[in-house]
Amino acid sequence: MTSPPGVTLYTSPTPNGRKVSIALEEMGLPYKEEYIDILAGDQHKPEFLALNPNNKIPVLVDPDGPDGEELVLWESGAILWYLGEKTGQFLPATGKARALTHQWLMFQMASVGPMMGQFAHFFFYAKEKHGYSIDRYMNETLRLTSVMDAHLADSTWFTGAAYTIADMAVLPWVVDAVDSPQMPSRPHLKAWADRMRERPAVQRGLASMKDHVRPEIIEGGLEGFDDEHRSQLFGDAQYERNSAD
Ligand SMILES: N[C@@H](CCC(=O)N[C@@H](CS)C(=O)NCC(=O)O)C(=O)O
Numbered sequence: 574m575t576s577p578p579g580v581t582l583y584t585s586p587t588p589n590g591r592k593v594s595i596a597l598e599e600m601g602l603p604y605k606e607e608y609i610d611i612l613a614g615d616q617h618k619p620e621f622l623a624l625n626p627n628n629k630i631p632v633l634v635d636p637d638g639p640d641g642e643e644l645v646l647w648e649s650g651a652i653l654w655y656l657g658e659k660t661g662q663f664l665p666a667t668g669k670a671r672a673l674t675h676q677w678l679m680f681q682m683a684s685v686g687p688m689m690g691q692f693a694h695f696f697f698y699a700k701e702k703h704g705y706s707i708d709r710y711m712n713e714t715l716r717l718t719s720v721m722d723a724h725l726a727d728s729t730w731f732t733g734a735a736y737t738i739a740d741m742a743v744l745p746w747v748v749d750a751v752d753s754p755q756m757p758s759r760p761h762l763k764a765w766a767d768r769m770r771e772r773p774a775v776q777r778g779l780a781s782m783k784d785h786v787r788p789e790i791i792e793g794g795l796e797g798f799d800d801e802h803r804s805q806l807f808g809d810a811q812y813e814r815n816s817a818d
Contacts, residue, residue: 579603588745595778
């Protein structure tokens with residue numbers, strides 16, 4: 574008997590990577606993780622671009638995809654949805670709960686991730702500090718955390734009584750903010766994050782790629798983040814491939 578080959582997650586120590594690691598842990602799927610060093614430019618190498626032409630982690634490769642064929646999938650929200658359908662777990666099968674899971678997943682993908690990501694960009698990573706941009710994304714971060722806090726005041730999980738992929742999508746984005754003294758109180762969001770953090774699968778998912786936390790990223794203390802890293806993420810190395818013509 575051979576064991577199932579399992580899926581491969583190409584990832585990095587970031588919220589978009591860890592939301593998928595949490596889901597894989599919760600669902601009990603056999604998987605392995607491959608590290609993509611986005612500060613060193615691994616995402617621009619031909620072998621990675623063959624998986625994701627959008628040069629971003631996470632990417633999931635499932636050798637046993639639909640119809641028994643290999644599936645290569647990128648965009649973390651699409652990956653979570655696929656895994657929910659594949660395993661029949663953490664994605665309500667029908668009706669209102671399924672629609673609301675979709676709503677909160679889209680809310681995370683379209684608002685929480687982009688706005689908090691841009692805040693981190695302008696506040697931590699940008700070379701020139703631009704007040705308007707910092708204020709804009711900080712205000713959005715505060716507004717969005719307030720929307721979530723109000724919703725969770727009378728809802729155990731984002732989709733009411735059902736713990737779903739929407740919860741897994743949001744947690745890595747807010748897990749540090751809810752403990753930060755700089756963050757205004759969001760008691761219901763914090764209580765929800767604490768409920769999630771009690772789950773062993775969530776703890777294992779949040780620990781994904783801890784060994785690859787570099788000093789140059791926020792989690793590592795931002796020591797030594799320089800123009801070469803900026804080039805890979807936001808500058809020449811990021812754009813040269815698409816501006817060649
Ligand atoms: N919408 C995408 C965003 C993915 C994303 O922004 N990934 C970042 C790390 S969190 C990345 O790989 N950045 C490298 C780059 O842009 O070159 C998703 O949710 O999968």
